[in-house]
Amino acid sequence: MTDLQLGSLIVGGAIVAAVYAFNWWQEYRYRREAGKAFARNQPDVLMDAPKNVVRQGESLRVEPQMDAAHEAAPRKEPRLQPAAFNDDAALPDDDDIPPLPPAMAARVAVEPPRAPAAPRTPTTTTAQSEVDGDREELASSLLDPALDFVAEIHAGEPVVAGEVPPFPAAKRVQVIGRTLQDHWELVQSTSRSRYTELRVGLQLADRQGPVTPEQLNAFTMGVQQFADSIEASVSYPQRSAKLAAAQDLDEFCASVDVLIGLNILAVDRPFPLEKVRLLAEQAGMVRGGDGAFHYRSDSGKTLFTLANQDQTPLGMTSTALTLLFDVPRVAGGLAVFDHLSEFALNLSASVGGNLVDDNGKPLTQSSIASISKQLAGIYARMDDRGIAPGSMAALRLFA
Template sequence: MSDLQISLLGIGAIVIAGVFVFNRFQERKFRRIADAHFKSKHDDVLLDSTANPEKSSLHIDEIVPKEEWRIEPKFEPEEPTFKQPHTEPKWSQEPIVEVKHEEEPIIQVTEEPKFKPQHQQHNEPAKAQQVDDSIAYVATLQAGETIITEDIALLLQQFAALGKPVHWSGQHMQTGAWEEISPAHPGEYEKIRVSLQLADRKGHLSEVQLDMFCDGIQNIAADLQALMDCPEKQPALQRAIELDDFCAEVDVLIGLNVLSHNGETLPATKIRAQAEAAGMKLQADGTFHLLNDDGVSLYSLSNHDEIPFSADNIKHMVTHGVTFLFDVPRAPGGIHTFNSMVTLAKQVAHTLNGDLVDDNRNKLDEKSIATIRQQLSNIYTKMDARHISAGSQRALNLFS
C-alpha cells in the first residue's frame, strides 16, 4: 500500500472514532436531562395517558381560518324598538341594540400598561399576565437547557396568523419570574406557557386551529428536545363552543340617537364642545370616547351621518345627528356607566334642540330607558354567574 492510502485509512479511522465518541456523549447528555426531569415533581407528558398522541400534518400557512359570524341576540320589548343585528353595521344608521362586529380580529400577544416608566419601555419586559385557563387552551414547554427567544421566533410569527389570540409567557432562567415573551425583549427561559384563546367575537376555536397550534408546539418541542404538555383537545373544543354560545347571549351594543328636527343640520363644533365638556376625547376611529383611568372606553359618540369626525373637518362640518354607543360586555361600571351616557345624551339633545330617539325615530322616554336598564341587569347577572365581569380583562379578551 502507498503512503497516501495508509494516510486515508488513518484519517477514516479517526473520523469514525470521533463520530462514535460524539454519539456516546450526546446519549449520556440526553439521559442526564431525562433523569433530571423524571426525578422532578412534574408529570411526564410522554408517559401520561391523557396526553394527546396525535400529531396533525396540517401547517399554519396552508389554511386560513374561516370567519364565522355568530347569530347575535335581539331584544324584543314593546318599547323601545330594537334593531335586528347584521354582519356589517354602518354607524350612519341608528341602532338601539346591535352586536358590534369588527372586520379583523384584534390579536394581541402582549398587553403592556398604557403608561409605563421610561426605563421599562426600553429595558425591561412586561410582567406576565396571569394565565386564564378558563377561556384558553394552555400548553407548556420545559427543556433541559435554556430556551431563548430566538428558538421560538418563527413560531411566534406563525401563531400570530392563527386566527385566535395567542399569549406567550416565560419563566426567566436567572430570576425565576414570569414575563411576557416578545422579540423586542430577548430572554432566556426554563419554562414557557402558550395560551390559545377559546373564543372571541369571530366565533369559537375550531378543530383545525387547535390542530395547527398543537402541531407547532410538538414541532418546537422536538427541535429543542423539550418536554411538552398539551391537554386533551376534545374537552377544550367543547368548552370553546359553550363559551361562544354564552358570549352570543350577552354580546350587545346599545345606541341612543340624538337627531335634529325636520332634517335640520347641527354644527359639529357644538357637538365637540358638549363632548369635550363631558371629558370625551376624539380618537383615531373618528368618534369621541370617554375613557377611564386605565384607558378603557366607557362609551362613545359618533356622527350619525357616514363621515367620521376629525380634527380638521369638525370645524366646518354639519350633521343631522349623533349616536351614543355603549358596548355592554366591554364597558366597565355596568348600569352606572349606562346612566352616565343617558344623562349626557339628554344634555346634548337639549342643547342642540334635538330629539332622543330609537332606531325607528320613536322618542325615548323614561319608561323606554327603564326597559333597557332591566335588560342590562339581566345581562350582567348572566355574566357575573360565569365570573366574566363587564369591562374586566377576561371580558376584554373575549369580546375583541
C-alpha cells in the first residue's frame, strides 16, 4: 500500500468519524430541547389567549365613505374590548321610555331553521353507524391541509390515547386518530381508544401572525420524539412550501380582518344607561358575562356588541357608546350589519346622541350603505378563498 493510499484512508476515516459525531451531537441537542418543551405545561392557544390579542396587536376598523363610488382601505385602529358591567347601575324599569320600531325587535335569521325530521325507528346498527359517521366527519373537519401543517404518524403497534402527549406549539394543535375499527376520531387523554395512525396538525396562521420556522421546528421535534418513543414512522409535508402557504394565508386574513365600530356620542348630557339597557333589550340584546350587551344568533354566537367606547365599565351614565362587529367571525354578515346599523340609528335618535365614525364624522344612510358595499366585497373574497364567514375555519383563523 502506497503512502497516498494510506493517507487517503486516514483522511476518509476522519471525515466519517466527524460526520458521525456531528450527527450524534445534533440528535442529542434536539432531544434535549424537545424534552424541555415537553416538561412545560403547554397552554391552549385558543382558550387561554386574551380576547384582545389580534394580529400584530392591531385590528382594522372600517371607515365609512361619504361617496360610495370610491372605496378606501380601512384604517388601522386598536381593537376595543368590551368592559365589565357595573352591577350597581341597576335601576327600576322606566315605562315612559318609547319602544323601538317593531322591526328592531325582530331577530336576524342568520341560521335557517331546520325542517323537522320524519319520525323513524332506526335499528341499533343503523343508529350506531350514523353516530360513528358524524363523529368521523367532525374529526376529519378539525384538520385541513390548507390551514394546518399535518404530520402523519404510522404506528407498528396500536397507540393508547393516554400515551399521546400535548405537543409543544405556539399555535393551535389538534390530534385525530384512526381506531382499530377504522374510524377517525378526536384524540382525548381520557379516551380508551387505541389508534393505528395519528394525524397531528399545527395551524399555519391566526391573529398573532403566521407560524415561524422556529415554531415549526419545535413542533416537528416534539412529534418526532414521540414517534421515536413508540417506534413509529412519521411523514411530513414539505416545510418550505407550508411556511410559504402560512405567509400567504396570513396576508389574506390580514386583508379581510376588519372590525366595524359605530359610535354614539352624547351631545348635552350623558346618556342614562338604564334607558340604553331597555332599548338594547327591546332590540334583542342581552347582557353578557363581560358586562357588554350582546346580540346573538339562535345558536348563541355573538354577532355584535354594545359597550362604552372608552372600555370603562358600564355604570349609571355614559358619554360615548360603541357598537362593534367582528366581520370575518359572523355568518350572514350583510343581514347582521343591516340590523346593526338600523339599531344604531334608532338608538342614537332615542337617546339624543350623534352617530359618528372613529374620526367623529357623522354617519348617514349613504355612508352606511358605503360600508355595506365594502362588506360585500370582503365576504365575496372570503367565499372565493373557501373560508366562509363564521365557519369553523374562520373562527380558527380569526381567534
